[in-house]
Amino acid sequence: MTRLDSGGANTPLGQYYRNMEAGLLSQGGLRQDQGPSALDPAYLAESFREIALSREYGSRDAPLMRWEDPVRMTLRFGNSVPPSQRKDITRSIRSYAGRLERISGHPVQFGAAAPNYVVAVVDEAELRGLGPWLRANVPGISNRAVRAITAMPQGHMCMVVTVPQPDIRDGIRSAVAIVRAEHTPLMRQSCIEEELAQGMGLPNDCKGPRPSIFNDNEEYAVLTRHDELLLKALYAPELHSGMRREQALPLVERIFATSGS
Template sequence: MIFTRNTPACGALARLILCLAACAVCALGATGASAQHQSVIQLASYYQQLEHQLVSQGRLRQERRIVGIDAETLARNFMAIAMRSEYSLRGGGMAQGGGASALRRWEQPIRLGVHFGPSVSGPQQQRDLSTVQSVAQRLQRASGHPIRVVGSNPNFHVLILNDEERANARSVLQQIAPGLSRAAQGAILRMRPNTFCMVVAIPGANPADGYQQAIAIVRAEHPPLMRRSCIEEELAQGMGLANDSPEAWPSIFNDDEEFGVLTRHDELLLRMLYHDSLRCGMSAGTVDDYVEALARTVLSTG
């Protein structure tokens, strides 16, 4: 089971986010259990303020096609992002730094299903569905792997919930993913405000079978840029680019939040991950032997 979440962990950005999150937690606690609507307003205000500050610092950039990517850098970033885990299960909980991992991806077509909490208005649902559909199309073009939004029988669930809905989503999780571990359920149900979004990807019993199911959590309180960033990053990470790296640039897979959308660099990583020369379950050592040649191949195709 693979976990990824967007939680900046170091530097000035992390300190800013932790400070604003602490203020949000204080505000939420001050409202009391009978004022859930006010709690949602406070958390939405926190994310609005955070988005404003990130944009004012030149973060959440919307450019996708950044020039100057070379094969050596692309290969190094592929090994860091696709062949390592961001989190692992230890002692029944999530621990950061999962270490080297076998190659993970989907072998079956991805069927995206979007579930909204009651707090998400009709117009916002339409905007979110449009975003998920456009991101799915982008991911399919980049990877060559079939991915589409469906109305029934999804294997990749996108849950867009406010804080109260997410904290009380145990029955929803048990319904859509009966095999989800207690640790995975707890990680979702206990998300703190400084975790923007999360994805849990569940592999089959045989590593060669690839992922069988995934669940992405997007906060309904997010303003537009953070909302889109979460959808783009978590869907891509749920396809198998499961780690973040502070050295990855230009990339959304870097917790400095510089880029708010998938860049050409990130789409090239997806093309590498789903290349016919790789197989699900390959070890990091095996992939490392010819990853730079693969990087040169995908760069040459544009």
């Protein structure tokens, strides 16, 4: 990755994100509470349909996709990220990986050998030249996905791409999450919590579900109780990758109806 001398926060793009954060906070956005804990089962099932069984890009009706293999997560920094930030970010992602494992009940190991889920923290210049690195470190990534990442607009704060196994019933093969180095600590944590959870199989940002970090309105900066319940349901033993919406939804409705949500 390209070597730069200073942290990305001290750049015009860093100022752009600081202004964005200030604007969202002034409007009551980027909340750091988890929202209400008592949620209607029917509402949760509808949220699951919108977030897990639809796609942000492409087909609106999509099969259920999750990790069937253990997740082996690792972290890579662009040279623009100073050592002090690397320690904080590593600590945050390690902790959050453990939280994802506890919620889902699925193995998520941080720092494992032979990683299949890579988190890259890079600045704008590094992002634009990331193509060769992506092809070398994200097995099966498509040229289209590489272009989407390396041409990510500055208004797009972060991104995750998952690559399915050749047989979709085997789930997700690999994933990469991109976090911009220019972000403030709060915006960076919001990206980490949203994108890493999306890479577990909750891919769709949308306008309806709330309280949710997956809502496009940026009301929440953290994974909410609503989101935790969706992630827990996604990894219920009754479900498996490759299920169509009409197969999965009746089971999801039953899961929420009997879970005491």
